[in-house]
Amino acid sequence: MFSKKVVLTIITAILILGGCGNSNSGGFAVSQISGTVATGEAASATVTIVGSNGETVVTNADSQGNYSADTTYLFSPMMIKAVLDRDGSTLYSFTATPNKNVNVTPLTSYIVNHAAVALETSGGASYMFNQFQSANSPSNIDENVQNSITTLNNYISTTMSANDVDGFDHFSDEFSANHEGYDALLDALDIDIYEDDVIIRINSNILNTLNYNIDVNEINASGIIYDITTDNPIANANITATDRMGNSVSTTTDINGSFTLAVETVRVYDFTITATGYEDQLVPNIPSFVFTETSVGDVPMLPTGASGTTALSGRIIDARTADTGISDATLIIRSGFGERLATPVATTSTDSNGTFSINLPYGFYTVEMQHDLYYKVFKNINIYGGSTEYDFSMLADLTAINASTNFFATITLNWDADPSDLDSHLTGPDSVSGRYHLNFANRTIRSSNYYSSNDACSLGILASLDRDRTSSTNGLLPETTTICKVESGGMYKYYVHHYSGTGTMSQGNAEVIVNTKNGTARTFTAPSTNSVGYHDIWHVFNMDSYGNIYPVNEMIGNDVYDSTIFASSSRSSEIGIFENLPSK
Structure with missing residues (x-):
């Protein structure tokens, strides 16, 4: 007959062994993993590792891209997210078994994203990472990862051979960010990274993690160069845009200090500005990931010797x-x-x-x-x-605050002193009226089943305009919108309306930043094309219920019928929601 002590010991051992299992795949926790974060150069980063049981650990990759973490309480499979210090871009990786080495590179991010899409995880890698955090990771990930590896390797096999890394495991084989071996492969590939998107150009093929089609080859990059001491424009300043591969295009500013330069889509450029009598100016990391135009903004120059x-x-x-x-x-x-x-x-x-x-x-x-x-x-x-x-x-971090489960996305609208008033407008699916319209006159959208007097994401709140900014100060005080809950399969559309004031949104450096609970982040700057000024309507983006963000970034019209640019016959049907808005 067993004693109580023996019985308790057996039960404890069973509980310990049972606790090591992965509820999804029967995997076991590993004690530690390490690896290299690199993009063709070493990348210091904040690294978050999440197990299929929802447990996470956070560590840092050093200046050589090296990281390590104790993952004792994390069950495999695991996902890894690295947020790069250099520009805030995000890369992903994955391990199905207790590997002690897990690399995080643009190639692992591409593979993981396509494996997620193959699993019908419509939000891609960022959404799947959120599933892991909720202890709800999908099954058969490893099989889809292996299929995605095969697909990628078919495209880059020639470059892998040229760098003597045939058969290299992108995820688990060790390497150093020293421009040799596998790191030389990353150097040789034409790769652009922006936010959580990866673009890999292989001859005429463009491999990407975008959730929208690339339908144009070039867009315009524009800006204005001026003297910070006088606010006067600088004519004949030299503008050079250089991509990651060292390719560059140049132009000069006109008499008004303005320039427009054709750049290739879905790239990231560094802009260098030089002018006689002024210190050189560098504006780095300007993306061309929207398909209308991108803006460098108003760039000041300091006179030599000031x-x-x-x-x-x-x-x-x-x-x-x-x-x-x-x-x-x-x-x-x-x-x-x-x-x-x-x-x-x-x-x-x-x-x-x-x-x-x-x-x-x-x-x-x-x-x-x-x-x-x-x-x-x-x-x-x-x-x-x-x-x-x-x-x-x-803006409060949705992954850090206790109320994060009640928030789906936050949208921040910033601009300078002029125009004096820009307004946020959000439309989304509504079971009662078809689509709701959140705006300054209707600042809280509630479910028909609940009522709450709070503007936060409390019970029954679907979306709220938290702040309606009606005047400016020297700083970029924002107008903020919160999406609390989304309807499965729904599409959410965000616009900015020029309510009052002089100048255009582009001249006022209008900027929209959207953050989702999944970790997706996007930044948009107002285009200058087709911009009249007063009463312009900027359709910024659409977002689905997974948190996928679809850039639009177009001036779609003007709610004044006699606009000099937007004739009635060409007016978008969406403009109707902006007509007959009440006065403030």
Whole structure:
């Protein structure tokens, strides 16, 4: 007869062994995994590993792209997500067995995304990562990953042979980011990465993770170059756009400081601006991933020899509740526009009211804002002359806040002082009226089955316009929209309407940022093509119920019938929702 002690020991052993299993595939936890994050160069990154049981660990890849993590409590299979420090782009990887080495590269990201699509995981890799986090990972992933590897290798076999890496396992074979061997393969391939999209060009074939078709070869990149000391345009400035492979195209600015340059679609460019009598200017990581045009924006230039120091001050606020300052936020300041990796030239933090102040030499800087409960924010700023004040905003991280299960996506609209008022408009499926229209006159959409007086994502709230900005300050104070719940199979459409004020949305540097709970993020800048100004309507993007974002990025019309560009016969049927809006 067993004693109670023996029985308890046996039961404990059974529970421990049972706890090692994967509820989906019977896998076992591994004690540690490590690997290399690389894109053709070493990539420092934040690495998140999630097991099929929903448990996660977070670690960092160092400047050589090396990472390691204790995964004792994670069940296999596992997914890995690396957010690159250099530009915030995201790569994915996968392991079905307790491998001790798991690489994260553009090739693993491409393979995982296509395996997810083959599994009818319509949101691709980002959506499948979210399924893992919910302990609801799909079955047969490994089989589809192997099929995707075969497909990719058929395309790149010649390049693999040329670099002596035939038979190399993209996921588990070890390599170093030293431009040799497998890393030389990544160097040789024509790869572009933007946000969580990967583009691989093989001769006339374009392999990609996009959820939309590439139907144009070139688009225009435009911008305005001006003197920061006088605000006057700079004529005859030289503009050069260079892609990752070193190919470049150039032009010069006209008498108004404007330029337009044809660039290839779905690439990422670094723009270099030079002008006699001015310091050179670099604007990096300008994407051409939307198929109308891309904007470099209004780029200031500092005269050669200009020097001095001035105070940078301001406030960081919560993007959804503008009256709430964010305390203990860290500001990391680096010299140059779009600079995320260089050694900081200064750091400071906000006080209990969210305010900050710091002295900086004249110049151009990238400000990185960090807080544990908010998405990182990067902003380009100009420092010249008297004291400079900027009010910044940060958006609560849907994966970090306790209420994240009640949020599906957040949309932030930023712009400068002019135009004085731009408005967010969202339409989505509604079981009662067919489609709802969220706007400043109808700021909360509720389910017909529930009622709530709160504007947050509480019971019954489908979507809310959290802030309707009607005036501007020097900083980019936002207008924010939250999608709380989505209808399966539904399509959500987001627009911006020029309600009042001078200039165009493009001239006002209008920018839309959308973040989904799945981890997808997209940034759009207002196009200048077909833009009249007052009453323009910008159709920014559509989004499905998986969180897939489909870029539109077009000025679709103007709600004034006598528009000089949009005749009644060519007006979009969508414009009707903007007519007869009430006054504010």
